[in-house]
Amino acid sequence: MPATASASASAPPAADLAQTVAFATAGPEAAALWPTLQLPHLRQLLQHAALVHSDAGEETDFCPPHERAWARRLQLPLQAGCVPWAAWEQQAADPAPQQQAWAWLSPCHWRIGADTVHMADPAGLGLEESESRALLEILAPWFAEDGIALQFERPDRWLASGAPLDGLATASLDRVVGRDVRRWLPDARTARTLNRLHSEVQMLLYTHAFNDRRTARGLAPVNAFWLHGAGRLEAHVDVQPLRVHPELAALRAAALQENWPAWAAAWQQLDAGLLRELLEAQQRGAAVQLTLCGERNALTWQPQAPGWRQKIQQVFKPAGLPDLPSLL
Numbered sequence: 001m002p003a004t005a006s007a008s009a010s011a012p013p014a015a016d017l018a019q020t021v022a023f024a025t026a027g028p029e030a031a032a033l034w035p036t037l038q039l040p041h042l043r044q045l046l047q048h049a050a051l052v053h054s055d056a057g058e059e060t061d062f063c064p065p066h067e068r069a070w071a072r073r074l075q076l077p078l079q080a081g082c083v084p085w086a087a088w089e090q091q092a093a094d095p096a097p098q099q100q101a102w103a104w105l106s107p108c109h110w111r112i113g114a115d116t117v118h119m120a121d122p123a124g125l126g127l128e129e130s131e132s133r134a135l136l137e138i139l140a141p142w143f144a145e146d147g148i149a150l151q152f153e154r155p156d157r158w159l160a161s162g163a164p165l166d167g168l169a170t171a172s173l174d175r176v177v178g179r180d181v182r183r184w185l186p187d188a189r190t191a192r193t194l195n196r197l198h199s200e201v202q203m204l205l206y207t208h209a210f211n212d213r214r215t216a217r218g219l220a221p222v223n224a225f226w227l228h229g230a231g232r233l234e235a236h237v238d239v240q241p242l243r244v245h246p247e248l249a250a251l252r253a254a255a256l257q258e259n260w261p262a263w264a265a266a267w268q269q270l271d272a273g274l275l276r277e278l279l280e281a282q283q284r285g286a287a288v289q290l291t292l293c294g295e296r297n298a299l300t301w302q303p304q305a306p307g308w309r310q311k312i313q314q315v316f317k318p319a320g321l322p323d324l325p326s327l328l
Helices: 028-034 040-047 067-076 085-090 129-144 192-206 209-216 246-256 260-272 274-283 308-315
Strands: 018-021 047-055 100-109 110-112 116-120 149-154 157-161 223-232 289-293 298-303
Touching: 018 067, 018 274, 040 085, 040 260, 040 298, 047 067, 067 289, 085 100, 085 157, 085 223, 085 289, 129 149, 129 157, 129 209, 157 274, 157 289, 192 209, 192 223, 192 246, 246 260, 246 298, 260 274
Parallel strands: 018 289
Antiparallel strands: 047 298, 100 157, 100 223, 110 116, 149 157, 289 298
């Protein structure tokens, strides 16, 4: 995910009048739960809203709908269907146009079965900073041989830079966590270096003392990596931190963990908190927007104040929630 700013305890600033909800629906389990949810504030927001933007895609797109929505809001380009998030973040430190390609690299654990290769959430590895830096020292020489430089950013995510990342299409972590990685690997014809590095890193770490120490502590071994957010920015784009509220983070976490009762509970909390605040702002006359994102599509609504006819209809024939699973 892109870098975020911490949430403010004060009244929502103007930027919060445009909200993007990732994982508003996610797969058949979420679709089955959707009709049971009681979301009165979302219902009121959408009851008299105009659909102002539609971003249609496929479940197989490397870039999920919510990241495309964020990119549109930040005026970031899509390159090979992906967003150059790492290069965008680098412009906060160096506002000059980037002369090289960047990517994020997340150390991760792949659960290898007879027919599947599933990736656990890298955030769940529990890497401490010293441990992550030690791992970086192990892997950096291997990547350097292929013209990719690695540098530490945070324990669960490093920065990578170099010519092999230019024009490389990589799948977002939000597409891959908890899923079979094989369908999300970069195209073999254009990413031979990266695919070879995947194999070499797996062999290197399989019997490495680094992982022996982790397994002795009851921790999952680090046996793979995932590159994401790759690309290069030829023109300057202002870096504006994206604020991810706790309710939105809870919805994402539940969906990635496929914890559907928690996903339903997160929706209830989102409706009672952030969406209630958005509705109150709209009722005060503010121009608000709400973008809901699923596995395929992102739809943006502009809620509007109802006229007197609509107010009467609300009393005698209140509208229900739209069928988001079929729309998104």
